[in-house]
Amino acid sequence: MLPVSSPDTTPATAPGDTRRVPVLEAAGIEKTYRRGIWPARHHQLVLRGVELTLYPGEVVGLVGENGSGKSTLMKILVGALAPDAGTVIHNGRLGYCPQEPVVYERLTCDEHFELFGRAYRLTPEDQARSRRELYAELGFERYAGTRADQLSGGTLAKLNLGLALLADPEVLLLDEPYAGFDWDTYLKFWQLVATRRDAGRTVLIISHFVADEERFDCLVQLRDGRAVPR
Numbered sequence: 001m002l003p004v005s006s007p008d009t010t011p012a013t014a015p016g017d018t019r020r021v022p023v024l025e026a027a028g029i030e031k032t033y034r035r036g037i038w039p040a041r042h043h044q045l046v047l048r049g050v051e052l053t054l055y056p057g058e059v060v061g062l063v064g065e066n067g068s069g070k071s072t073l074m075k076i077l078v079g080a081l082a083p084d085a086g087t088v089i090h091n092g093r094l095g096y097c098p099q100e101p102v103v104y105e106r107l108t109c110d111e112h113f114e115l116f117g118r119a120y121r122l123t124p125e126d127q128a129r130s131r132r133e134l135y136a137e138l139g140f141e142r143y144a145g146t147r148a149d150q151l152s153g154g155t156l157a158k159l160n161l162g163l164a165l166l167a168d169p170e171v172l173l174l175d176e177p178y179a180g181f182d183w184d185t186y187l188k189f190w191q192l193v194a195t196r197r198d199a200g201r202t203v204l205i206i207s208h209f210v211a212d213e214e215r216f217d218c219l220v221q222l223r224d225g226r227a228v229p230r
């Protein structure tokens with residue numbers, strides 16, 4: 001998955017204006033999947049008018065039953081999937097960690113960071129510094145020279161997350177990022193999220209763990225195709 005970035009689309013806040021400016025606004029998002037061919041064509045309405053606004057410095061949990069449309073919504077937010085209706089406006093760079101790691105089997109971790117660093121237009125120095133920090137934060141430096149097809153599931157998940165974080169995006173969208181993490185890495189993950197939040201970054205996380213709920217500033221639930229606060 002190539003990184004998603006865009007120029008700022010929201011006007012800057014005027015000096016002295018203390019109103020919170022959203023970093024991402026989704027309005028009226030609708031999505032129906034269409035499968036099969038006539039006469040066995042099947043339509044599945046998944047999203048029926050989702051409204052979602054994210055502000056700087058908040059960590060938001062996106063929850064809902066299996067199949068409620070969380071991954072679909074996240075793909076639409078990052079521009080990986082086109083909605084049938086609705087708009088997404090974001091102010092700053094997005095980092096996306098998909099549920100299934102999308103990596104190049106024959107490239108090492110270092111080579112992935114170099115490739116993504118170029119796609120993000122980072123200088124080689126910034127890319128190397130950010131990579132070093134991510135190896136340390138997530139604890140996988142010893143796999144720097146290992147090819148992706150030889151990594152364990154958990155280390156692959158670290159690489160997947162690291163690539164989303166490489167350019168220090170204003171908005172980080174994570175689709176069940178810690179499913180394969182051991183306990184120590186799980187705690188490191190939440191430390192990393194806290195550091196980003198303190199720096200004013202926004203993090204949207206799809207989560208299934210009730211135990212995580214207290215870690216979020218707010219929870220948004222997808223129910224019957226709409227986003228409702230919880």
Ligand SMILES: Nc1ncnc2c1ncn2[C@@H]1O[C@H](COP(=O)(O)OP(=O)(O)OP(=O)(O)O)[C@@H](O)[C@H]1O
Nearest residue numbers: 033034035046064065066067068069070071072073
């Ligand atoms: N590419 C696709 N084509 C057809 N149907 C799809 C496609 N992707 C998802 N769906 C269907 O849309 C519904 C929502 O899927 P989605 O993966 O967005 O849900 P989710 O809330 O993320 O689920 P989970 O909690 O199980 O990960 C499901 O019924 C799924 O089968």
